[in-house]
Amino acid sequence: AQKVTQAQTEISVVEKEDVTLDCVYETRDTTYYLFWYKQPPSGELVFLIRRNSFDEQNEISGRYSWNFQKSTSSFNFTITASQVVDSAVYFCALSEVMIMVVRPTNKLIFGTGTLLAVQP
Amino acid sequence: EPEVTQTPSHQVTQMGQEVILRCVPISNHLYFYWYRQILGQKVEFLVSFYNNEISEKSEIFDDQFSVERPDGSNFTLKIRSTKLEDSAMYFCASSDRGETYEQYFGPGTRLTVT
Secondary structure (H helix, E strand, O other), X not given: OOEEEOOOOEXXXXXXXXXXXXOEEEOOOOOEEEEEEXXXXXXXXXXXXXXXXXXXXXXXXXXXXXXEEHHHOEEEEEEOOOOHHHOEEEEEEEEEOOOOXXXXXXOOEEXXXXXXXXXX | OOOOEEEOOEEEXXXXXXXXXXXXXXXXXXXXXXXXXOOXXXXXEEEEEEOOEEEEEOOOOOOOEXXXXXXXXXXXXXXXXXXXXXXXXXXXXXXXXXXXXOOEEOOOEEEEEO
């Protein structure tokens, strides 16, 4: 069965600190996608990144970086020099890749989220 | 940039009433989804829809729920007889047929059952 675990329920940092959000996943599939979404106080889900299981290269986008380690089934997210606007709930999600099926689904399995509070 | 839209943004209904939540997916997308998020909890998959059929549904998606794509642009979620525990944010999402498997989410409809 697929499962995503975000052990950190809440994290509070002071502006300009670096912060890492942990994500550990379980799947029996060899091909899958991992995602991070941001949910600000306004409630919408904002896509941040997608990574497929064959691409273990770390990625950096501005102040955001992601560390994918297949050996430990982890896909951690680091915000460098955090800002107040980064305050949100961050969700990690997993999707299996359905190949050769009549009705593919590609549903997302979400973790429980990490509430990040960045204090000024 | 194309986006998924949902109406209404907030719906208040009485227990036992029927509600229909509406979504307009991105126009060239072929896969459609409904997810639910009870306040303060994680986002949960409800149902996926492809080629005018349900492709997968979760245990939450029981007989009181149904989905429809009535006119080629809208994608609706109907809850036939609402319960208090149906109060949640309902998100619609869509994705294209490519390799990206990225799901674009709508802004959500907050359903309050009283």
